[in-house]
Amino acid sequence: MALHDIARHPRFQGRKESRKAGFFSPLLLLVLAIAALPLLLLHTITLPIGAMFFDTYVYIDAANRISDGQIPSLDFFAPVGALGYYLFRIVLSAFPNGHPLLIASWSVLLVSAPLMGLVLFDVQKRSRSVAWALLVPFLLFSLLPFNTGGDFFPYPGSDGFGIYNRQICQLMYVLAAALCFMRGPRRLAAAVGLTMLALLFVKVTGAVAGTVMCLAAFLAGRLPLRAALIAGLLFFGVIAALELSLGLVSAYAADILSLVEINEGGLIQRLLQAASLNFGAVFSAIVLALALLAFTGRAFLGAIGAVVRRPSLEALARIFDHPAIWLGAFTLAGLIFESQNTGSQAFIFFFPLVLMILIESRAMFGNTARFAVVALAGLAICLPLAVRVVERSARAYLGAFQNERLEATHLKTMAAVSARPFFFLRAERMNAAYVAHRDTFQDISENGELSSFLMFSDFDYQITWLQNVDRAISGVEAFEAQHGIRFKTIMNIDFTNPFPYLMDRSAPHAIAIGADPFRAVPPPNDRVKAAVADVDLALYPTCPVGITRLALFKLYQPLLDATHERVQITPCFEGFVRKALMAR
Incomplete structure (x- = not known):
């Protein structure tokens, strides 16, 4: 057959009682x-x-x-x-x-x-x-x-x-x-x-x-x-x-x-x-x-x-x-x-x-x-x-009963995540190390290595990522108030760019999302070069530098240096501000 x-075949025709099984189907x-x-x-x-x-x-x-x-x-x-x-x-x-x-x-x-x-x-x-x-x-x-599929982290x-x-x-x-x-x-x-x-x-x-x-x-x-x-x-x-x-x-x-x-x-x-x-x-x-x-x-x-x-x-x-x-x-x-x-x-x-x-x-x-x-x-x-x-x-979900919720000011629903208390403690300690020993992490990245093979899977890294985004928004708002300007377009030299959504701004055109420089970011064409040159603010996260961030930075830095001024936004974020805005 x-x-x-x-x-x-009769077995697929459905028995009579199945047709009388009632309203629920x-x-x-x-x-x-x-x-x-x-x-x-x-x-x-x-x-x-x-x-x-x-x-x-x-x-x-x-x-x-x-x-x-x-x-x-x-x-x-x-x-x-x-x-x-x-x-x-x-x-x-x-x-x-x-x-x-x-x-x-x-x-x-x-x-x-x-x-x-x-x-x-x-x-x-x-x-x-x-x-x-x-x-x-x-x-x-x-x-x-x-x-x-398999687990990428033990917890x-x-x-x-x-x-x-x-x-x-x-x-x-x-x-x-x-x-x-x-x-x-x-x-x-x-x-x-x-x-x-x-x-x-x-x-x-x-x-x-x-x-x-x-x-x-x-x-x-x-x-x-x-x-x-x-x-x-x-x-x-x-x-x-x-x-x-x-x-x-x-x-x-x-x-x-x-x-x-x-x-x-x-x-x-x-x-x-x-x-x-x-x-x-x-x-x-x-x-x-x-x-x-x-x-x-x-x-x-x-x-x-x-x-x-x-x-x-x-x-x-x-x-x-x-x-x-x-x-x-x-x-x-x-x-x-x-x-x-x-x-x-x-x-x-x-x-x-x-x-x-x-x-x-x-x-x-x-x-x-x-x-x-x-x-x-x-x-x-x-x-x-x-x-x-x-x-x-x-x-x-059952393990989440032991978790603590992330505290944040600017993250909207992105802050609705939780983790065990010791992950928050580790995130705090690791972030301090990223700031104090930036050159060490820079050297590791220059050699083409992650500081940890499971870095992107580490819960503390994901917590640090969110916390630093939250702090960066506070830093950007303080910078705007100090200089009397407002950034309309914001770029993030990282895998993803949540800042325009969180700050009610716009993202530049042409620039890739889901920016994995080794898999999903083609070489900049004329449209990308023009968009990068025209962006009001480009943010570069440095806690830690990381090989993907470093690769993206090397891709975009030559385009930014000619048209933007490099400033410090927070200990973990540098900014590239369009010179025309600073000149006002």
């Missing part, structure tokens, strides 16, 4: 769950700080630029697509008191939830139990803002990094559910086309991985030609409209090409790295595929023989519609996406596929032992992913 026959639960989230965004919830937490503030930087009329890729270089930033801006506008991490994590539900609702609407007509099985993992991974904390990677994985879950279980051609075409658009404009590697999944479904006969054509027309129609009206797509493509040039490296090496980081899911998928091939080897060879004897699209589809082929395609898609990631909810899109394989296997194998092997292998793929997210969230 081929997988596309599942739609006609998976689709209703999805609506209620999403409707409840605004209640958690009306007031600022304090979350435990986590490794690389300043990734969250890239969204604040982008949202502030969008509010000023800037468009990602057109007006500033961005490491990923524009959609995630616009979704964040929409939710932040509606809920300004919401925690930035929760807004960034949940904003994708503006897209993923309606698409998942479309899938559930189609599926629950035939089997409410299957719809429930698709919904529960989707809600688990969408509502808990945690990665499935539990919030996963404030890899947010756009999580969003892609959740969208790929929706795509997988649609490809595996939707039957209405028009609804399937809409779900595929819209999900692929969302994948493209959140992160392009998500669209590449989604294409692999769609191709597998098409070759298996699961994505009919008509539906594929409609989805393609929808996809390319929207792209054409955005390009003709804004020139956005070509600008986005130019950013992607710049990133490819900066991040040159062997694809095979990256794929192997992705496989090693996600060994459990990948190995379990291989085991399951081999088991299915062993159990259905005769039928699979027969399908190949049928194609050789009498080639046809239907005969070819029966080869590609084998569960082992599906597993191989989904594994490849996951590895392609994860080869470019640090943290994400890797391979959660296996859930719909494993569910489909389990339903098919139950019908295919009369042998209980064979079905048990398939079921155990499927659980080995999926269960650890769900347990990992629940475990990480439980450790972070």
Whole structure:
């Protein structure tokens, strides 16, 4: 039996009692769950700080630029697509008191939830139990803002990094559910086309991985030609409209090409790295595929023989519609996406596929032992992913009862983080060392080393980062009052720039956000040079100097020295003030 026959199998048709299960349905639960989230965004919830937490503030930087009329890729270089930033801006506008991490994590539900609702609407007509099985993992991974990957710090904390990677994985879950279980051609075409658009404009590697999944479904006969054509027309129609009206797509493509040039490296090496980081899911998928091939080897060879004897699209589809082929395609898609990631909810899109394989296997194998092997292998793929997210969230939130909240004056909702008391003490002591021994940290950075290999993961570093931003704002305001000036545009020579948002100012055009100088900052072009020369104030954080800050400083200093005057704002921040302002 081929997988596309599942739609006609009695086990997927839904029992009569499922149709009489009452008013409460998976689709209703999805609506209620999403409707409840605004209640958690009306007031600022304090979350435990986590490794690389300043990734969250890239969204604040982008949202502030969008509010000023800037468009990602057109007006500033961005490491990923524009959609995630616009979704964040929409939710932040509606809920300004919401925690930035929760807004960034949940904003994708503006897209993923309606698409998942479309899938559930189609599926629950035939089997409410299957719809429930698709919904529960989707809600688990969408509502808990945690990665499935390894720990970057020994103490539990919030996963404030890899947010756009999580969003892609959740969208790929929706795509997988649609490809595996939707039957209405028009609804399937809409779900595929819209999900692929969302994948493209959140992160392009998500669209590449989604294409692999769609191709597998098409070759298996699961994505009919008509539906594929409609989805393609929808996809390319929207792209054409955005390009003709804004020139956005070509600008986005130019950013992607710049990133490819900066991040040159062997694809095979990256794929192997992705496989090693996600060994459990990948190995379990291989085991399951081999088991299915062993159990259905005769039928699979027969399908190949049928194609050789009498080639046809239907005969070819029966080869590609084998569960082992599906597993191989989904594994490849996951590895392609994860080869470019640090943290994400890797391979959660296996859930719909494993569910489909389990339903098919139950019908295919009369042998209980064979079905048990398939079921155990499927659980080995999926269960650890769900347990990992629940475990990480439980450790972070239960451990937070021992935490203290960050005290700040100017940080708005960015201050809604907490940590153990000894991290605040260590932050205070380390910051004093950064000031007193700047030359030492400068020398370490000049040699291409971090003062600690886990520096960006250290909770005390993230606390120090926030505290110094707060103090810098006080210093900037004091400087403005002393000299009778007001900086309209503020640049930060660091990974992200929260100052315009926190001070109700503007960020300069053209300058990259998420500024990792080794991965996501191309050499300055004429637009960047002009923007840097025109910025009112450029801030340079020095506690500690750090290799990334130093690299950015060396990139921008030659542009600033000619047009700006170097001043001391705080012990941990130097400023470059535009000379024309100082001359007034």
